Amino acid sequence: SVSAGDTSVLAGLYGPAEAKVSKELPDRAALEVLLRPKVGLPGVMERSREQLLRQTCEAVVLGVLHPRTAITLVLQVLSDAGSLLSCCLNGACMALLDAGLPLATLFCGVTCALQPDGTILLDPTARQEQEARAILTFAIASNERKVLMANTKGSCSVEEMQQCLAAAQRAADNIFQFYRDSVRRRYSKS
């Protein structure tokens, strides 16, 4: 369960398990992501988020080590107070870490909000998201801070996007440190 402020997501990872014959891939693991909203049935927005998460995870999980298996990631939104997509990304990465799946790199989700006056705000609350001119979510990889996933809402200029990206890459360091601390706490003998 990952929570950032009031936004909270529960992530469960199952796998590598036996895949259905219709879904199995001959040379790699088949990854599936299910995102359940807090209220209501999953709609088109959830499907598009699932696709973003799935392709991000597929890029980091070394699926070739587990061919013909299925890895299922289930995310349940417990509360949404802004920056939901990056919370889901962080939850997904921590679940992959906890399950011990072979990963090429770690990733973390960072949301940047562009205020109407041009200032960049990281990890905005729902209120700040509404007031913002644009909201950019990036998934940053841990090696060389490259961009794994990018999603924007609202329009911005090219310079603003580059500034947000730079800010997100700097903030990624904090999140990776948090991962290290959490894993250390989990596996330490206390």
Add this chain to the structure above:
Amino acid sequence: LSICSRTVEPLEYYRRFLKENCRPDGRELGEFRTTTVNIGKCLCSITTADGSALVKLGNTTVICGVKAEVAAPAADSANKGYIVPNVELPSLCAERFRSGPPGEEAQAASQFIADVIENSQMIVKEDLCIANGKLAWVLYCDIICLDYDGNLLDASVFALLAALKNVQLPSVTINEETGLSEVNLKQRNPLIIRKHPVATSFAVFDDTLLIVDPTAEEEDLATGTVTIVTDEEGRLCSVHKPGGSPLTGAKLQDCITRAITRHKEVKKLIDKVIKSLTPE
């Protein structure tokens, strides 16, 4: 003597071409396929739609039909109309799409188009209001792929833009005495389109090489895709990179520069086609 077949080892086959900076169909890495667009009732076959367009990007064929209906606006936004995009990938366009409920790709594409409309503000919902709190336009935009050969998002955005430019809304007035709406089909006004977003898609190969406008074969072999939507002021309406190989900020910048060039080409094409329709 190494035998490298297109069907047996497609990736190796492609790598040979990419080493020479070109692709099997003869294109450069930064070159788009031939784009053609047909707008309107005469050229595009939908006669019942209020606006329609057919776009062909190489073999990828996408048709967009826009139907306008009237409805009561929502209680919390009484002066806003609705735009409802829907992307369909019927089983006739490619053998991997089965008939039945829309698959993930179709739903993700529908969400993408809805986001582009919202982000670029190409149609402001307040413009669709007829009478505050009582009546507003609903634009149902149906985008159907007829032939899938890669790069669905670019073709869909282009088809949507062309169809919306073609839409002529009948004028609707509310009769003061009866309170009913009167539709005048003879008097039509075009939609106010404020921005013209254009999408440019790239496929990433082997984590380093970027190629523009991928075909279906290239998309299957690619390790990632990026779609950039720009408007005429050079502003980014959407950077859509659904996972895939990691890219540096510099590579993203290259994509954006190419997208801005592409925007100019597409805008010229649309303007030319619209101008050729006006004597009609």
